[in-house]
Amino acid sequence: MKSLFDIREHFENLRQLLLWTLLVIPVGILSGSASALFLWSLDRSTELRWQYEWLLFLLPVAGVGMAYLDQWIGKSAKGGNNLILDRIHEPGGGVPTRMAPLVLFGTLVTHLFGGSAGREGTAVQMGGSLASAYGRLCKFGAENTRILLMAGVAAGFGSVFGTPLTGAIFAMEVLVIGRMQYGALIPVMVASLVGDYTCSAWGVHHATYHISISDPEHLRALLDIPLLGKVALAAVAFGLASKVFAELTHGLQIGFGKISPHAPVRVAMGAAVVIGLVYLLGTRDYIGLGVRSSHEGAVTLLSAFEAGGADVWSWWWKLLFTAVTLSVGFKGGEVTPLFFIGATLGNTLAVLLGAPVDLMAGVGLVAVFAGATNTPLACTIMGIELFGSHYGIYFAVGSFIAYYCSGHSGIYSAQRLGVPKNSSSKLPPDLPLRDVKTLQNASSRKAKSRDRK
Template identity: 30%
Template sequence: MLKKYLKFIIMILFVAVFIGTVTALFSKGLHFTQHIKTISNFNYFLFFLPFAGLLTLYSYDKIAPNYDKGMGILLDNLDKKSNFLNYKMGILVFSTTLLAHLFGASVGREGVAVQLGGVIGKKNSKFIEEDRGIFSRISMACGFAGLYQTPLAAIFFIYEITKVKEKSKREKILYFLVGLVATFLSKYTAKFLGAHTFLVNLKFSYNLINLNFIFKILFALICFSFIGILFVQFTEINKRIFTKLFPNKYVKIFSVSVVVALALHYFNGRYMSLGTNLINESFSMFYLIKNQDFILKLIFTSICISIGFQGGEVTPLFAIGASLGIFLSYFLGIDPLLLAALGYICVFSSATHGYLGSSFIGAEIFGFEYFPIFFISCFITSRLNFHKNIYGKRIYEVDL
């Protein structure tokens, strides 16, 4: 038994370093795509967005058919012994996500980190006689931790969006602690290699809390939950509508991308890519946030995801939530940075139907002294979303 645990620990720590290295490389690739567009005329890149979409679909069809469903494929194969998941999936999501960002698609980045972590973990779990599913889940968490630099949030987030088989209490504690060590190792590996850490110095006094403040916050939480639900529903509706209008997926992604590119150009590229520009403005120059930012970012991201661009939704959800928080602060008379922070985590909480991962994201970015507020807020928004989830049938269930 001891030999089994030692082998598991050694393997997962090795994989954690490897995943941290890969996520750092991906972060540098993302930074490069943003830098290129900054020093060049972004209009030229938007012109090629439809062709980037065609290349994305063609690459999946020729190299790895049936892998273009992203996180869904990964989640459905975590506990299976088949070799369906392989490095082709990791390489494709890595390259096609960079391609999407280079040419302006409004998508996220966590899909790459989590899928790469999952694939690397799945391939190396063949050396583990038992608990392969746990090994793969910790590897996915390492990808999230390396990219977002939030190791505590990573381990909780992964176990919220996946289902885990029953384990003994001793094994639960052991694997949880091993997972924490692995995610921290992945984080610091990526940080050492140049991954960016996003931190905000939030200043809020608990002395400001009164009955009026509580009612205003509850109203904001309802808004955050609604927007999370809206994103999930709108994406599902878009997928059905665009598939019905364009049965051929190549025609679909090209035709819709033409319209998206023109619309992004009209808004001067403000809603391209991750949405980090909106996040940075929300926490440093919130007066630059426009009233329509949150809804337009939601629309562009939902459309890009629904027609087949790779990357994920998490960072755009952060941007949508933060800019919505600034918008609500104008009416509620509450500190805009506090509402931006709550929006940042609560829209994500609503869209994923989980509260532990999002609560720890808030604590690791904005300060652990505010964890009680983050936990209560994320719990409320996640419970208000009627089990809607960007990851489909997966629902909140922690077993470790």
């Protein structure tokens, strides 16, 4: 009879755990340092744009220069986050080292001259690129390289937002919709923690958000069912906003591509649209990162947590500005704009539903992100890391309902579909999200053809 305690098995588990821990610590240090450099540079770029407002008029010129640089040396690095996800699913090709400096430079250019973008994509791509370079240098095998790439994603995400637990969960959850593999849990957790600690050790500070309900302990002890119902109702809107953002961004990318096959022309057209929108609305609140502003009374991510801190359509304008900016090829992430969209939409819905503005803004912040990235668990954890565990149930309800209501869409086309969101979906397993729409359109055409017959 086999012993209940197999010493060799436990020893092998501990050996592998120690190996992975030592393996990913350099990834965390590299990614955290890169995030610190990026966040510091991003603040300087934003302050320069505030000081010299005429820089906005150079956005087309900057975009054209960036497009030519991409064509010259970008090559496969232009794949961005989707390239990293593809390499995790099918290790072997690796991620080019040039991705890190290119995405760093490109994102700073976007923010300096007034494009609307975020920072998550930059941090994740730098983390993945540096992790891949480290793996090639040390000649690690394909499976270890896969873990290194996941660790780079976790460290980049966790360090750029100051949410290490979220970074680890996100790196595992984002790969396959509806299914998580826990085999890499320890290394991605270690990498995310090291990355966040390293970023903080460089003296970089993250934005702080507050929900100021008077008695959060009482709120958690005696669950407010009517408030939970309002959160659930708002979550439907958050999910639909996520879907609109993802579909509009992809649609504009196709539309601009049909207008011109040349990347420099497309980016110049998109920049002109952004400048036109700024002067059509008479405000610069929706360009740049959007977390804070140099103008008193501006709509920002932070102001969305206050009554009157957002206009009714602030969420839509940020959505449009960001979709145009990213669809034509400007560099940057989607997540911080998604935070802005969710928080300002939550601000508007709070007034309509008679709910606390700050709580609804916080739920919107994580829920729109959950719907757009198909990562409801990571977003629930993010809500807890950013705002505290008192509101955990509201973040969970908001994130999971938004996830279901966003349908089979998302900002990462390389995500695989593990478990369909509804049982009637006859979609093959592990289908990349980029192919889901194609398959659905083909099925719809066949159905219409049968109906005509």
